[in-house]
Amino acid sequence: MSSLLTDQTTRPGTLGTNASRPDGAAKVQGGFAFSSDMWADNMLWGATLRSPHPYARIVSIDVTAAWAIPGVETVITADDVPGKPTYGLIVQDQPVFAPVGGFVRYAGEPIAAVAADHPETCKRALAAIKVEYEVLQPVTDPEACISGVAAQIHPDGNIFRHQRIVCGNPDIVGDIQVEGTYEVGMQDQAFLGLEAALAIPDPGSAGVELYIATQWLHEDRKQIAECLSLPEDKVRLVLGGVGGAFGAREDISLQVHTCLLALRTGRPVRIAYGREESFYGHVHRHPAQIWMRHHADRSGKIVKIESRMVFDGGAYCSTSPAVLINGITHTQGPYKCDNAIVDGWAVRTNNPPCGAMRGFGVVQACFAHESQMEKLASVLGMSPVDVRLVNAMETGDTLITGQVMDSVAPVAQCIQKTADIPLPPPLDPNANELSVPGGTGLTALPSNIRRGVGWGVSIKNLMYSEGFDDYSTARCRMDDGVVTLKFATSEVGQGFTMLAQQIARTILGVDEVLLDTIDTQVGSAGSTSASRQTWMSGGAVDAACRAVLSDLLDHAASSRSLDRHSLTIEGTDVVDSSTGLRHPVAEIARGVAFDRTEEYHHPVTEDLDENGQGNCHVAFAFVAHRAVVDVDPDLGLVKVVQIATAQDIGRALNPLSVQGQIEGGIAQGLGLAVMEEIVVADGKVRNPSFTDYLLPTFLDAPDVDIRLIEEWEPKSPLGAKGVGEPPCISVTPAIANAIRNAVGKELPRVPVRPYDICF
Amino acid sequence: MKTNDVPTTPTPLNEHYSLRVNGRDLPVQDAWIGESLLYVLRERLGLPGAKGACEQGECGSCTVIMDGSAVCSCLVLAASATDSEILTVEGLGPDGSLTDVQQAFLDAGGVQCGFCTPGFIVAVHHLLDEIPSPSDLEIKEALSGNICRCTGYGRILEAVRTVAERRSQES
Numbered sequence: 001m002s003s004l005l006t007d008q009t010t011r012p013g014t015l016g017t018n019a020s021r022p023d024g025a026a027k028v029q030g031g032f033a034f035s036s037d038m039w040a041d042n043m044l045w046g047a048t049l050r051s052p053h054p055y056a057r058i059v060s061i062d063v064t065a066a067w068a069i070p071g072v073e074t075v076i077t078a079d080d081v082p083g084k085p086t087y088g089l090i091v092q093d094q095p096v097f098a099p100v101g102g103f104v105r106y107a108g109e110p111i112a113a114v115a116a117d118h119p120e121t122c123k124r125a126l127a128a129i130k131v132e133y134e135v136l137q138p139v140t141d142p143e144a145c146i147s148g149v150a151a152q153i154h155p156d157g158n159i160f161r162h163q164r165i166v167c168g169n170p171d172i173v174g175d176i177q178v179e180g181t182y183e184v185g186m187q188d189q190a191f192l193g194l195e196a197a198l199a200i201p202d203p204g205s206a207g208v209e210l211y212i213a214t215q216w217l218h219e220d221r222k223q224i225a226e227c228l229s230l231p232e233d234k235v236r237l238v239l240g241g242v243g244g245a246f247g248a249r250e251d252i253s254l255q256v257h258t259c260l261l262a263l264r265t266g267r268p269v270r271i272a273y274g275r276e277e278s279f280y281g282h283v284h285r286h287p288a289q290i291w292m293r294h295h296a297d298r299s300g301k302i303v304k305i306e307s308r309m310v311f312d313g314g315a316y317c318s319t320s321p322a323v324l325i326n327g328i329t330h331t332q333g334p335y336k337c338d339n340a341i342v343d344g345w346a347v348r349t350n351n352p353p354c355g356a357m358r359g360f361g362v363v364q365a366c367f368a369h370e371s372q373m374e375k376l377a378s379v380l381g382m383s384p385v386d387v388r389l390v391n392a393m394e395t396g397d398t399l400i401t402g403q404v405m406d407s408v409a410p411v412a413q414c415i416q417k418t419a420d421i422p423l424p425p426p427l428d429p430n431a432n433e434l435s436v437p438g439g440t441g442l443t444a445l446p447s448n449i450r451r452g453v454g455w456g457v458s459i460k461n462l463m464y465s466e467g468f469d470d471y472s473t474a475r476c477r478m479d480d481g482v483v484t485l486k487f488a489t490s491e492v493g494q495g496f497t498m499l500a501q502q503i504a505r506t507i508l509g510v511d512e513v514l515l516d517t518i519d520t521q522v523g524s525a526g527s528t529s530a531s532r533q534t535w536m537s538g539g540a541v542d543a544a545c546r547a548v549l550s551d552l553l554d555h556a557a558s559s560r561s562l563d564r565h566s567l568t569i570e571g572t573d574v575v576d577s578s579t580g581l582r583h584p585v586a587e588i589a590r591g592v593a594f595d596r597t598e599e600y601h602h603p604v605t606e607d608l609d610e611n612g613q614g615n616c617h618v619a620f621a622f623v624a625h626r627a628v629v630d631v632d633p634d635l636g637l638v639k640v641v642q643i644a645t646a647q648d649i650g651r652a653l654n655p656l657s658v659q660g661q662i663e664g665g666i667a668q669g670l671g672l673a674v675m676e677e678i679v680v681a682d683g684k685v686r687n688p689s690f691t692d693y694l695l696p697t698f699l700d701a702p703d704v705d706i707r708l709i710e711e712w713e714p715k716s717p718l719g720a721k722g723v724g725e726p727p728c729i730s731v732t733p734a735i736a737n738a739i740r741n742a743v744g745k746e747l748p749r750v751p752v753r754p755y756d757i758c759f
Numbered sequence: 760m761k762t763n764d765v766p767t768t769p770t771p772l773n774e775h776y777s778l779r780v781n782g783r784d785l786p787v788q789d790a791w792i793g794e795s796l797l798y799v800l801r802e803r804l805g806l807p808g809a810k811g812a813c814e815q816g817e818c819g820s821c822t823v824i825m826d827g828s829a830v831c832s833c834l835v836l837a838a839s840a841t842d843s844e845i846l847t848v849e850g851l852g853p854d855g856s857l858t859d860v861q862q863a864f865l866d867a868g869g870v871q872c873g874f875c876t877p878g879f880i881v882a883v884h885h886l887l888d889e890i891p892s893p894s895d896l897e898i899k900e901a902l903s904g905n906i907c908r909c910t911g912y913g914r915i916l917e918a919v920r921t922v923a924e925r926r927s928q929e930s
Contacts, residue, residue, distance in 0.1 A: 020865065027873030028861035028880055030808020030848035034873075037807040119798075120791055192812045192820055192874040192908050243810075243874030244908050275813045434896045493872025493909050656868040660910055664871065667911035690817035690906070697903040701912040 011571055014506040015718070018656040021498045022515060023241075023491070035213035035240025036196035040268035043198070044073055046261045047122035047271065048254070049112040049129050050280055051104035054140075054315075054350040054683025055153060056133040058100050061112065065128040071117040072125045073265045078102070080260060083229030087252050089219065093156050094316035094353070096227050096256050104133075105153055105315035106352055107684045108280025115261040115269050138350035138683035142289070142312045145347040153315075153350060160313050160346040161321040165328055165612025167400040168339030174295025174303035178375040182292070182368040183749040185677035186312075187285040189357050190695055193243010195253050195281050196272040199262035207234030208259045213242040215249045217488045218524035227256045228263065235259070239518040245492040246668070247356030248282040250529055251318050279688035283318045283355030284678055286311040286346070288327070288364035294372045295339075300380050300390045304339035305400070307331050309365065311346040311354070318355030320346040325466060325608065325616065326361030332400050333369040334411045334459040334622050335391035340400040342612065350683045356529055358668060359729045362460050367750055370456040370733030374740065384455040384737070385419050393459065393622075402613040407620045407721075408711045410648050414624040415457060417646035417707040424642045424703065427451060427630055437630055437637035439699060444632035451641075452631060454737025456730030457624045461617040462722045463532045466607050470532065473523030474540035475516075475597040476504065476548045481589035483508055485544075486516035489525035489537040494724060495657045496533050500541045502653065503718070507545040508552070509572040509585040523599060531621065531722025534653065539600035539717035547596035556588045600717065619715055623647040623726040625666075627702075627734040631742040636754025638674050640702040640735055647706070650713035650721035658723050663704050665727025667696045672728075673735035675700075677751050776841050780804060781850025792838055797821045799837035800847060808848035808877045812906075819905030822878040822885075823847045829885040831904075848877035851884060859922050860884055867918035871909035879905050883919055891930075892923050 013019045026032035063075040078085060078099035085099070086092045098104045098111050114125040137151075144150035145158035152158055198211040207230060214220050217237045225235045242249070254271045261269040273281050288311045295304040309327050313320035328344035357363075377387040392411040398404055427436070429446050438444045464470040475486040483504050491497045501513040516522075525537050549569065556574050557564035566578040573582035608614040628642040643666050652658050668676075675694040679686040687693045712719035732750055739757065740747050747756055774790045778799065785804050800806045800823070809832050810820040816831040823832045824846040852858045860883045863869070870876050879902065886893060886901040893901065898919050899912075907915065 018868070021870060023873065024865045024870055025857060025861075027870050027876050028857065028864050029852065029855075030806075030877040030880075032873055033807075034810070036811070037801070039802075118791060120793065190908055191872070192810070192818065192906065193872060194812060242872060243812075244872040246908070272811075274811075275815075432896055434900055440900075493874075495871070656914075660868045660871055660914055663911035663913040664909045665911070668908075689815060690813040691815055695906050695908065696911075697906065698899040698912045698916075699903045701899075704911065704913055 011505065013502060013511065015502050015653050019498050019502045019654060021495060022501060023497060033241050034193050034243050035211055036194060036272050038198035038211045038240055038270060040198060040200055043268040043270055044115040044117065044265060045119045045122050046113055046115045046258055046269045047126055048110050048257055049126045051098065051107060051109045051111055053104060053133055053135050054107040055136045055138040056104050057136065058098055058102060058104065058111065059132040059134055061100055062130040063112065066114060066125040069121065069125050069128060071121040073115045074261060075112060075114050075125065076260055076264060077112045080264065081227055084226040087223045087227055087256065088317055089251060089319055090321055091156065091317045093154060105350055108352065110257065113257045113261055115265050140349050140351055140683050142310050142347045142349060145349060146310065146345050154348055158348045160317050160348055161324050163324060163328060163344050163608060163612060165340055165342040165400055170339065170341045172304050172339050175298050176296040176379055177293060178372055178379055179293035180371060180375065180748055182290045182371055184288045184364045184367055185751055186287040186354065186680060187357060187672050187676050188279065188678050188693060189246035189248035190693065191244030191246055191248055194273045194275065194278050196270065197240065197254050197258040198268060198270045199258040200268045201262045201266055205263040205266055208263055209236045209238065210255060210259055211238050211240040212255060213240050213249060215245050215490050215492060215529055216527035217490065217520050219527065220252065220255055221520050223252050224255050224259055228259055237520045239490055242490060242492040245528060246358045247360065247529060250356045250527055251283050253281045275690055276688045279678065279685055283353045285357035286313060286323055286354040286364065290364060290368040292368045292372050294376055296376055300376065300382050300387045302335055302337050302391050305331055305337055307342045309344045312349055312351055313346045314349060314351045314353035316353045318353055320355065322465065323361035326461065327365045328612065329401050329616060330362045330365040330459060331369065333366060334393045334457050336393055336397055337400055351680055352678065352685060358665065359725050360530065362458065363729050363732065366456065366458045366729050367733045370730060370737065374737045385415060388415050388455065388457055401608065401616060403615045403617060405620065407715065408648065408650065408713050409620065409622060410709050410711055411457065411622050413709055414622050414646045414648055417709065418624040418626050418644050421644035421705045421707065424628055434699060437632045437639040438635060444635055444637055448632055448634065449630045450633055450742040452629050452738040452742025454627050454734050454741050456732065456734030456737065458622065458726060458730035460531065460621050460726045460729055462535060462621055463530055463602050463618040465605055466616045467605055469601060470526035470536065471599050471601045472525040472536040472540040473597065473599050474537065474544040475522055476544035477595045478508065478548050478552065478589055479593040480591060481510065481586045482512065482514065483510050484514040484516055485541060486522045487525050487537055487541065488518060488520060488522050489533055490528040491518065492528050494661065495654065496537060499534060499538060499653060503538060503541045504545050507542065507549055509569045511572065531725045534720055534722055535716050536600055536602065540598055542717050543598035543600055544596050547598055548594045551594040552589060555592055556583065621648050621721040621726050623730060625731040625734040627731065627738040629735060629738040629742060631739055631757065633743045633757060636757035638739055638752065640670055642703045642705065643731055644705045646709055647723065647726055648709045648721065649723050650716055651710055651719040652708055653718060653720050658708065659706060661723045662706055662727040665724065666704055666731050667701055669728040669731035670700065670702065670735060671696050673732045673750050674752055774838065776838055778837065778840055778845060779843065780806065780845045781847060787837065794837050795833050796835040796837040796840050797832040800832060806847050806849050810874055810877060812874065819882060820875050820878040822881045822905065824881060824885055829882055848881050851880065859925065863918040863922045867921060868914040869910060869918040875905060875907045879907065879915060887923060887926065892927050
């Protein structure tokens with residue numbers, strides 16, 4: 001039926017609305033199947049034996065006693081890896097299992113795995129494996145790797161990457177100079193849903209199906225297949241429900257082990273890490289030491305930046321070279337800078353391996369440059385806001401890499417909108433003890449509290465860099481009016497499945513959108529990281545839906561003798577602009593089927609040259625944070641009262657999701673600022689538990705006041721920028737600057753510990 | 760493990776007892792006596808709603824109601840709970856429908872990865888049963904034993920406020 005009625009309202013569930021999550025009801029009812037909830041008939045449990053030593057040579061492994069335990073079905077070691085003995089995202093330098101005669105290079109490195117009838121049997125089997133070690137002195141000082149005095153602990157050497165950036169006139173000197181050496185501790189992603197996987201072998205162990213919580217199914221499959229010596233089509237990966245990721249699921253952890261145990265026993269095997277093992281099982285945020293010197297003129301304008309950054313990558317490469325590049329290319333922050341000399345190192349030590357975590361190298365650089373901006377403001381007698389506004393980057397500026405900023409760059413707007421947000425009222429002298437630092441038990445007295453305000457502003461690259469084509473694929477089918485989307489994009493909680501439905505509803509004029517299983521039976525989506533899936537997989541879903549729309553309109557034109565060029569979609573109708581007549585999509589689509597698969601590629605980028613010059617990044621996003629803190633200077637306790645923020649997001653495709661990403665990112669940045677750190681001593685993790693690794697609780701969460709800067713990004717397929725990483729980056733230095741403001745100390749390190757404040 | 764001797768195996772798994780969960784008596788067969796309530800609910804009784812994320816009562820993902828108290832089921836020995844009334848997230852909504860708390864979590868954006876969500880849902884029901892109109896500070900304190908890594912708690916606070924308000928208007 002055709003009509004002339006027009007739909008002027010925004011249809012529920014389309015782009016720009018707070019659509020419902022397709023996984024929402026299952027998640028609140030407890031029925032959503034996380035990878036740790038997977039189960040199969042005749043299933044065995046797997047477990048992993050790990051090294052207690054950060055550096056040792058394995059003299060012998062005796063598994064006889066483990067085999068003898070009733071209920072144990074298999075025990076495997078390095079000898080049982082049929083294919084490539086090592087894996088890794090950039091270089092394959094990490095052993096599946098440390099072999100006899102070889103080395104363990106970090107405390108927690110896998111040596112063997114078992115499969116048995118019960119988790120408790122597994123524990124006993126692991127305890128029965130006898131490993132003889134020749135314990136060696138671990139290399140734990142990154143500087144010893146750079147100077148070359150440390151023993152080489154891997155055939156690839158102790159330097160993952162060294163890269164310089166030299167830009168403009170390196171000899172220029174500013175009237176004003178400020179400098180400092182800053183340190184960032186090792187943060188853990190601490191997702192709630194621990195590593196877990198279920199591997200189901202094909203008959204005769206000719207192949208394997210793996211249900212896995214990961215950020216990138218296709219990259220996992222590539223590495224797994226090589227280690228298993230199976231063709232990729234014999235290794236099928238299905239996304240198990242993912243309980244958060246934040247970078248920690250980008251590397252292989254239990255994938256190869258689980259598949260090997262299943263193929264060896266011919267039975268389904270599940271491995272599920274506990275919290276302690278999770279601390280050993282995934283990479284962490286790089287601890288970093290950064291020296292920075294800013295030169296400025298008397299008006300506050302930055303003249304030159306000098307910096308040296310050292311990232312401790314731990315025992316294996318993971319993404320260390322890319323993290324380093326992100327760090328050094330963001331040295332200038334969101335500020336204009338014509339002259340720079342930056343020297344960056346990512347090194348190998350016997351500390352825990354480090355790799356991707358939300359913010360990816362930029363968190364470390366930002367802590368340094370925002371600490372510097374505060375010093376600059378102080379020396380110049382300027383306000384923290386003015387010194388940043390004077391230097392605020394704009395579209396068209398040339399970065400220290402020579403790349404021209406061609407993203408929307410509303411830095412000044414982010415700062416001004418944040419500054420306009422009202423400050424919270426002063427601490428009530430009779431405040432409830434839960435509102436003051438330290439919380440219950442009358443820990444701190446309101447009369448002793450000092451309030452501080454601090455700022456942080458950041459720039460973050462979006463998507464992968466340096467020539468990497470991290471494309472995404474999506475398939476859209478419309479069959480008798482029923483739309484089904486298929487993609488391999490990892491839904492880790494961010495809500496991409498919801499966004500994909502919103503895109504299809506908007507483009508195709510349908511209300512119901514089905515989602516096919518997320519697995520490797522379609523092309524790669526790239527990783528759910530680098531704030532890239534809304535742009536990249538959003539772009540792929542958009543392209544596939546538009547291709548189906550084109551087919552649908554072709555069909556409408558031919559089947560009803562309409563002018564193809566005057567047909568568009570409005571609401572749920574096909575509209576003929578030449579006549580004004582409307583035809584419901586459901587009627588046009590009846591009895592026909594369209595099926596399109598499309599890839600989305602971002603513009604090509606390039607490697608940095610020896611001077612760190614090159615168009616290495618795809619796009620950028622910006623954000624400003626202002627923190628208000630209450631500090632007890634005698635006890636060293638901090639309460640973050642309020643975070644005000646304005647973020648450059650391009651366009652809010654789902655405002656509630658944007659808000660959730662911002663509030664969640666701020667909590668993680670707060671964690672790094674005042675409480676979260678993996679404490680490592682002599683290469684060993686001292687606090688691998690939620691009792692000792694402190695995470696922000698409900699009572700630690702500040703009030704968050706948000707302004708969204710919506711200026712559509714013309715380069716982005718949907719006008720939106722990724723919003724996941726920026727919230728957690730500059731909030732950390734904003735809080736540190738607020739504490740400095742309150743107590744008048746330099747505090748060059750995060751997390752800021754109580755004794756840093758007191759002594 | 761503290762010993763280098765070959766340990767004794769937990770098999771054969773021959774313990775039999777029953778638990779009263781969500782109003783039903785459920786037999787637990789062939790169990791090892793050392794299993795936690797969390798393990799038995801998830802692996803033996805087909806109730807995977809309670810989640811394990813820290814094994815030491817720090818994160819609240821495994822929260823269930825036991826005889827009217829919110830407990831971390833990872834810290835309860837299943838075989839010691841035979842005389843208790845246990846309520847899990849699966850037992851909250853009648854006939855598979857959403858409770859007001861569950862609906863409010865969805866409406867307010869309180870769910871992202873969802874791993875902490877079942878524990879939060881159970882804890883919020885318990886909180887509002889105990890304190891029907893909690894202040895923000897009471898909400899934060901009552902839920903400070905439940906860790907969420909995704910949301911920063913803002914949308915969860917909004918969800919709890921909404922339910923408390925609606926309930927007070929209805930009563």
